[in-house]
Structures are given as structure tokens and as C-alpha cells.
Amino acid sequence: MIDIDGSVGEGGGQILRTSLALSMCTGQPFTLTKIRAGRAKPGLMRQHLTCVNAAAEVCGAEVQGAELNSQSMVFTPGPVRAGDYVFNVGTAGSCTLVLQTVWPALMLADAPSRLKLGGGTHNPMAPPFHFLERAYAPLLAKLGAKADLALRRLGFYPAGGGEIDATIWPAKESLKPFDLNDRGAKLESYAECFAPALPRSVARRELEQLGTGLGWGDDQLREAASRQNEGPGNALLATLAYENVCEVFTGFGEKGVSAEQVARNVVREVRAYQVSDAALGAHLADQWALPLALALWQRGGKASYTCTELTPHATTNFDVIERFLPVRFSPVATASGFAVKVQVG
Missing domain, CATH: 3.30.110 (Translation Initiation Factor IF3)
Known part of the structure; x- marks a missing residue:
């Protein structure tokens, strides 16, 4: 115990x-x-x-x-059982966190699993769906753990009601740890605004402010279409895709906070990432730790990654992982952030 x-x-x-x-x-x-x-x-x-x-x-x-x-x-x-599952938070609480809880175990199962999840899909205190889809899932696929994600309905606080489908494929025999120390060539960068049940001017103002702050052209600024019965809610996303990694930065609208301030907050996060050459941002550096440690536990050896920041959330996560797995995290400060070495034993 x-x-x-x-x-x-x-x-x-x-x-x-x-x-x-x-x-x-x-x-x-x-x-x-x-x-x-x-x-x-x-x-x-x-x-x-x-x-x-x-x-x-x-x-x-x-x-x-x-x-x-x-x-x-x-x-x-x-014993972990692959299968078809339905999990519903029942509030605006994050269903993406529920997905991340069962994802590691199901990827080590012996058959595919299909999940339907309900609740919040875009919450300030949890990874938004698009972060999982564009940043987290592609890294797991490179690790050998493929998953297919589909957003059926957006869910914002306080109404919730979002819906996500996920298929997690067995990966126990295919996991292969790798180093992630640089971003690779820049591929594209763009922003989009989800603002169902809000005036269209909200999305336009946020995108214009972000475009001005980052020097992005109109072709990089996208107002996302809403599905029927979604909302109300507001999420502004900036996506930076590189050869080896994709980062997604999200700002959330709330009462008393102007559209311009929401955009400025996202611009600040993007700029902080751009001034570093480390591969991962703060959130992805935290969430990458567990699947990488699992792959090393299965295959042995060592791996490393670089990140712009190590939050208390991340270092606490390292400590818990080390309680369950025979791995050690060794972070070292660098000029661009941190280099994290992970190895068995």
C-alpha cells in the first residue's frame, strides 16, 4: 500500500x-x-x-x-479492462481531466477502448479539448500510443454540457521513449475564438487585439463556427505548430474582463514561449511526465525534454510518479528554462 x-x-x-x-x-x-x-x-x-x-x-x-x-x-x-465507457461529470467540471485519468491505463490494455465523456471541455483550470487534440495526443502518438479524439459539443463554465468522444488504442507493445529537446522547424501559427451565444463583436475584438500584439495577419485569425445549442462561453486559442511539438495557449472570457484583456493575457503567454527555445511550455512539461515515465517503465533506459518553466504543479507530479514507478526526474535550470532528464532506477 x-x-x-x-x-x-x-x-x-x-x-x-x-x-x-x-x-x-x-x-x-x-x-x-x-x-x-x-x-x-x-x-x-x-x-x-x-x-x-x-x-x-x-x-x-x-x-x-x-x-x-x-x-x-x-x-x-x-485488472484494467478495455471496453466502451460513458463518463459524465454532470456539471461544468472538466471531462478532459477525467479522460486524462483513465487514458494511461487504457493505452496499456490489450484492446481498443471507446469513451464518451460529458462535462466541461474548455475550463480555466484544466487542459482544454484543443490542447489535448493538438498538443498532448500527437506526442503520445509519437510515443507509440495512438488515440482519436472528437469534440461533439463545447462545454463552458457554468453550464457545462460539453461532449467528447475518444478512442484509445492499445500501445503496451509499441511504446518507445524519445528525447524532446527542441521544437524543430516552425510550421504554422494561428488563433481562433470560440464564443457561442455571445455577440460576434467579442470574437472580432479578441482576434484583432491578439493579431496586433503578435503581428499576425488576417489569414492567421479565425472566428470559429459554433454548433447548435452551445454556449454561452468564450475561449481564445493561439496555436503554434512546430516540427516536433505543438503548443496551444488559451484565454477565457469572464464577466468584468474585456475582450482586449483576454487577448493580452494570451499574447503574454505566447511571447513568453517564443523568447525561449525550449521544446515544451509549462503545462505540457507537466503533462508529458506521466506517459514518458510509463514508456520508460515498460522499455527501460532514459529520455529527456526541455521546457520553458517547471511549475509547482509539475514538480509535485514528478514526486507522485516516483512513488509508483522506478523512475527518477532530474531537472536542471538552463538559460532557456529547464532540461529534465528521466531515467529508470
Whole structure:
């Protein structure tokens, strides 16, 4: 039994999700206490409980403490089962985080799995769908773990109601770790604005401000079409595609924040990435750690990547991964950010 203290490091839900994912992958049970102790509302909220229940369904786990607001739980996994699954958060809580929780285990299963997920698809505190589709999933495909993602309906806070379909293909025999230390040649960069049920002027203002701030032309600025019954909501995305990696930066509209300010926030993030030559941005550096560690656990050896920043979220994630897998993360500061070496043993 692995004992995890949910108050260490950044003290958020990532400790829970990483523990669930790796417990399923390795078959090791764990006890988690002080769940989300670093948050204003500690304990399991609905989206976290959905992650727990989804993980339990995928591997037939025995769980104690799986209830709303619970601050401790015990998770004892069974064998992972590929299949067809439906997971619905029931609120605007992120369904992308539910997907990321079960994704690692299902990619190590012996058959494809098809998932239907409902909830928030574009939330400020979670990876938006387009980040998973353009940045995260392509890296996993290079690792040998293919997945197909489809956005059926956008889901914004507070209404939620988003829908995602995902097919995860078995990859246990095909995983191949690799180094990711440079971006490669620049391919394209563009921005798009999703603003269902809002005046069209909101999208135009955000795109114009972003274009001015980054020097992007009209051909790089796109107003995304809305599907029926979506919204209301607002997400401004800037996508930078390179030969070896794609990064997606997202800003969210909210009451009291002007369209221009939303755009300026995205411009600031893009510029911070552009002034560095490191391969990964802060969020992708965090999320790449777990699948890379799993591949090394399966194949042995070592790998490395560079990133612009290592957040407390990322370093806490490293610590949890090291509790479950015989890998070590060794980050070193560089002129452009950080170089992270990962190796077995």
C-alpha cells in the first residue's frame, strides 16, 4: 500500500489523478489523505469523484471514501479492462481531466477502448479539448500510443454540457521513449475564438487585439463556427505548430474582463514561449511526465525534454510518479528554462 499525502507540493487534484492513473497501470493500491488540502474547498468535488468512479469502473477497483467532500480514500485496483465507457461529470467540471485519468491505463490494455465523456471541455483550470487534440495526443502518438479524439459539443463554465468522444488504442507493445529537446522547424501559427451565444463583436475584438500584439495577419485569425445549442462561453486559442511539438495557449472570457484583456493575457503567454527555445511550455512539461515515465517503465533506459518553466504543479507530479514507478526526474535550470532528464532506477 502506497501512502500519499494530498497536502504536499501544490496540494491539488493532480495528486489524486496521477495516483489513480498509476495505481491502475501498476496494480499498486494506495491511500490518499488530506485530499486537495491546498484548495479553498478541500476534498473531492464532483469532477474529482467522477475521476475516482471512472478509474474504479475501468479496473474493477475496491474504493473506500469515494463520496463528495471526502478528504481521504483507499483505492485497490483490479485488472484494467478495455471496453466502451460513458463518463459524465454532470456539471461544468472538466471531462478532459477525467479522460486524462483513465487514458494511461487504457493505452496499456490489450484492446481498443471507446469513451464518451460529458462535462466541461474548455475550463480555466484544466487542459482544454484543443490542447489535448493538438498538443498532448500527437506526442503520445509519437510515443507509440495512438488515440482519436472528437469534440461533439463545447462545454463552458457554468453550464457545462460539453461532449467528447475518444478512442484509445492499445500501445503496451509499441511504446518507445524519445528525447524532446527542441521544437524543430516552425510550421504554422494561428488563433481562433470560440464564443457561442455571445455577440460576434467579442470574437472580432479578441482576434484583432491578439493579431496586433503578435503581428499576425488576417489569414492567421479565425472566428470559429459554433454548433447548435452551445454556449454561452468564450475561449481564445493561439496555436503554434512546430516540427516536433505543438503548443496551444488559451484565454477565457469572464464577466468584468474585456475582450482586449483576454487577448493580452494570451499574447503574454505566447511571447513568453517564443523568447525561449525550449521544446515544451509549462503545462505540457507537466503533462508529458506521466506517459514518458510509463514508456520508460515498460522499455527501460532514459529520455529527456526541455521546457520553458517547471511549475509547482509539475514538480509535485514528478514526486507522485516516483512513488509508483522506478523512475527518477532530474531537472536542471538552463538559460532557456529547464532540461529534465528521466531515467529508470
